[in-house]
Amino acid sequence: MLGVQAQMPAPGQWTTPPFDPRFPNQNQTRNCYQNFLDYHRCVKTMDRRGKNTQACDYYFRVFHSLCPVSWVQRWNEQIKQGTFPGKI
Amino acid sequence: THQTHAYHMVNPSPWPLTGALSALLLTSGLVMWFHYNSTILLSLGLLTNILTMYQWWRDIIREGTYQGHHTPIVQKGLRYGMILFIVSEVFFFAGFFWAFYHSSLVPTHDLGGCWPPTGITPLNPLEVPLLNTSVLLASGVSITWAHHSLMEGNRNHMNQALLITILLGLYFTILQASEYFETSFSISDGIYGSTFFMATGFHGLHVIIGSTFLIVCLLRQLKFHFTSKHHFGFEAAAWYWHFVDVVWLFLYVSIYWWGS
Numbered sequence: 001m002l003g004v005q006a007q008m009p010a011p012g013q014w015t016t017p018p019f020d021p022r023f024p025n026q027n028q029t030r031n032c033y034q035n036f037l038d039y040h041r042c043v044k045t046m047d048r049r050g051k052n053t054q055a056c057d058y059y060f061r062v063f064h065s066l067c068p069v070s071w072v073q074r075w076n077e078q079i080k081q082g083t084f085p086g087k088i
Numbered sequence: 089t090h091q092t093h094a095y096h097m098v099n100p101s102p103w104p105l106t107g108a109l110s111a112l113l114l115t116s117g118l119v120m121w122f123h124y125n126s127t128i129l130l131s132l133g134l135l136t137n138i139l140t141m142y143q144w145w146r147d148i149i150r151e152g153t154y155q156g157h158h159t160p161i162v163q164k165g166l167r168y169g170m171i172l173f174i175v176s177e178v179f180f181f182a183g184f185f186w187a188f189y190h191s192s193l194v195p196t197h198d199l200g201g202c203w204p205p206t207g208i209t210p211l212n213p214l215e216v217p218l219l220n221t222s223v224l225l226a227s228g229v230s231i232t233w234a235h236h237s238l239m240e241g242n243r244n245h246m247n248q249a250l251l252i253t254i255l256l257g258l259y260f261t262i263l264q265a266s267e268y269f270e271t272s273f274s275i276s277d278g279i280y281g282s283t284f285f286m287a288t289g290f291h292g293l294h295v296i297i298g299s300t301f302l303i304v305c306l307l308r309q310l311k312f313h314f315t316s317k318h319h320f321g322f323e324a325a326a327w328y329w330h331f332v333d334v335v336w337l338f339l340y341v342s343i344y345w346w347g348s
Contacts, residue, residue, distance in 0.1 A: 085197075085199060085201075085205065085206035086197065
């Protein structure tokens with residue numbers, strides 16, 4: 001991820017996710033999915049190292065903005081049950 | 089009234105009609121089977137279709153081999169017909185390869201974004217599938233041996249090589265059947281199994297059809313139907329067999345090897 005910090009807006013000014021050149025198409029499904037994965041990978045890594053997970057908030061806000069709520073609910077349910085197919 | 093051209097003027101025949109009706113019964117029968125789990129109509133369709141095929145081709149053998157209607161110009165038409173049929177088969181399989189690559193090149197996130205999908209254990213391509221590849225390649229060699237023996241009038245070698253080709257075809261079918269029992273996935277549990285069994289299953293069906301075609305050729309050869317110059321039935325079977333062989337190579341490289 002290129003300059004995550006640089007992409008972070010000032011508190012309260014965060015609106016929609018910025019353009020991500022990895023996902024140049026109108027269909028943003030994989031952008032949503034990748035940020036969902038990145039968030040969980042980030043949290044897992046930070047937890048393991050005993051660090052603050054605040055750095056992961058960016059991914060959280062991007063996938064919350066891009067993903068349909070029903071998808072996130074389903075993925076969270078799958079993670080809870082151990083059936084989520086993605087690699088976290 | 090004698091004919092002043094070499095074309096084959098065919099007589100009226102019931103088989104196009106019974107063939108069309110049996111095809112309708114076959115599709116309706118499949119619907120009844122899939123939808124209501126009833127196999128009556130499907131059995132009737134299969135039976136009438138097999139009867140039509142048997143009697144139609146029996147008549148063609150009578151016309152070609154015993155009545156001499158298959159002159160060079162008629163054989164030219166038969167060649168074009170067989171080529172067009174095989175081209176249509178190429179497109180038939182292209183559809184299944186399209187489905188496979190559509191699903192596997194950019195796997196959807198529901199699969200975990202990877203291929204084979206998360207939780208799928210594919211077959212090892214270096215085990216039985218590799219043996220199958222060599223079996224089919226060997227059968228391609230033996231059918232060429234049979235063809236050249238036929239053209240050179242070497243009857244013993246022709247019989248032997250054709251029999252070997254058929255046995256290799258049957259061996260392939262047995263190996264594929266045993267592979268199907270080994271798989272941990274099924275046609276209905278996801279896109280991997282669906283594309284796998286659709287493509288390899290239809291290929292298997294074509295191997296069975298090709299083997300049947302070759303068996304008919306062997307029976308005709310034993311009854312002295314073929315001469316060193318007049319044997320298009322055998323050539324058509326050989327073309328078809330090579331086609332099935334080439335489809336397997338694409339299946340092996342794409343689905344078994346790259347796809348695992």
